[in-house]
Amino acid sequence: MSKNESISMSVIRRLPRYYRFLSELDEQHVDRISSTKLAAIMNVTASQVRQDLNCFGGFGQQGYGYSVSQLRTEIRNILGLGNQYRAILIGAGNFGTAVARHLDFQKLGFELIGCFETDKDKFGTPLGSLTVTDEEELESFCASHRVDAAILCIPKQNVESILERLYRLGIRCYWNFSHYDITAKYSDTVVENVHLSDNLMTLCYRMNNRNI
Amino acid sequence: MSKNESISMSVIRRLPRYYRFLSELDEQHVDRISSTKLAAIMNVTASQVRQDLNCFGGFGQQGYGYSVSQLRTEIRNILGLGNQYRAILIGAGNFGTAVARHLDFQKLGFELIGCFETDKDKFGTPLGSLTVTDEEELESFCASHRVDAAILCIPKQNVESILERLYRLGIRCYWNFSHYDITAKYSDTVVENVHLSDNLMTLCYRMNNRNI
DNA sequence: TAGATTGTTAATCGATTAACAATC
DNA sequence: TAGATTGTTAATCGATTAACAATC
DSSP: OOOOSOOOHHHHHHHHHHHHHHHHHHHTTOOEEOHHHHHHHHTSOHHHHHHHHHTTOOOOBTTTBEEHHHHHHHHHHHHTTTSOEEEEEEOOSHHHHHHHHHSOGGGGTEEEEEEEESOGGGTTOEETTEEOEEGGGHHHHHHHSOOOEEEEOSOHHHHHHHHHHHHHTTOOEEEEOSSOOHHHHOTTOEEEEOOHHHHHHHHHHHHHTTTO | OOOOSOOOHHHHHHHHHHHHHHHHHHHTTOOEEOHHHHHHHHTSOHHHHHHHHHTTOOOOBTTTBEEHHHHHHHHHHHHTTTSOEEEEEEOOSHHHHHHHHHSOGGGGTEEEEEEEESOGGGTTOEETTEEOEEGGGHHHHHHHSOOOEEEEOSOHHHHHHHHHHHHHTTOOEEEEOSSOOHHHHOTTOEEEEOOHHHHHHHHHHHHHTTTO
8 A cells, every 4th residue: 555665754744634635625526636736725836745645656647637535535544544543531621621522533533432530520521422530440441441542631740640650551652732741751652742832832933023 | 132034934833842941941940051951851953952042143152051041031032922912712612712721821922812702602601811702792892902813713614704804803813723724815914723633643644654 | 271062164864846757 | 649647756945963163
């Protein structure tokens, strides 16, 4: 399925965007598209589109372009969105609940199978199809369920101790909303960080330096 | 204050991270630090630290290093975190409320001064120090308040119409949690996008391609 | 002064863009 | 076939790293 020889992160991070645009075109029943047209819609160069796609295979056809639905499916497979990786949520605060309620995990390659909290007052609260559970039950839960990834929606100072437990339980993949640097301590992990405050500061900088 | 000649986005996006680490060191009462040591803590190269900082000025001293508190303040000023830009939140759903409650806007260069919703059931609900307001009052609100930025926490399909109003009201800076491409339509805007689902798909890819 | 460490230039590396032969 | 458009190589551009003279 692939010419895989270590694809650069620049390319990988563009894949979800291709997937989104192709999904939209597919919904609009567009059958085929050329790299030039797709590039125009996405506001990138046609060269980049062709280079990116060719990291994974020759999905197009000379003189014709790309089949939208086929290319969409290819990228879906490349991203592995059919895997339904089993994830647990750590922290049912503002962000944890928003993430759990708002995102369509199924469509994004995941299944949310548990939600853990330290705050007693929240135990038993329903959260979508889940129930907020005492964090102390983490070990017993993981003994009876395969868990592929953990979503960390807790403050930085609480991460160290819980991470130690998660790591001991064999969890190596993390979606991290905290500022704790996971890979620094555990180098054999796969981590995607979401640093909203960094993003907001960047906006501040750019507002501040508008017209320069 | 600066050697400003269009700093690259790569450098800009690293600034908040420097700021975070320097703030931590400052809290730990570390007086001075060399580029080598800072680089080690941040897991980057000393060259990059020095190159990055020198985009904005010579903050260090040969043979000594950098004063932590001074450098922190410099970066704070470069980011413009003292500006208290006035922002309004559009959409008081899961994400909007999480963002409003969870982030310390003051420390990030902003002041959240309003929150607008279309769902009648939510009007009047308190949200931190704010109250959820009918979106129809947007125009009258902006007539009596300076608004520097809008935070869009609404689904893609609702963005187009509200954006038209926000733009007409003179708002040019956006923190965008939707998948609507703002700059495509309004090229004179400053936009930072947060695409959580793209991020999660990237995690899926990386989990899928672990050990390759 | 000698040692340390910056600021800055030069070298390297990687990513993006351009060009075009291959081919549908 | 002629036209269109890919896949891919080569050229360019930008970002990162290395090196070192300047200097505290």
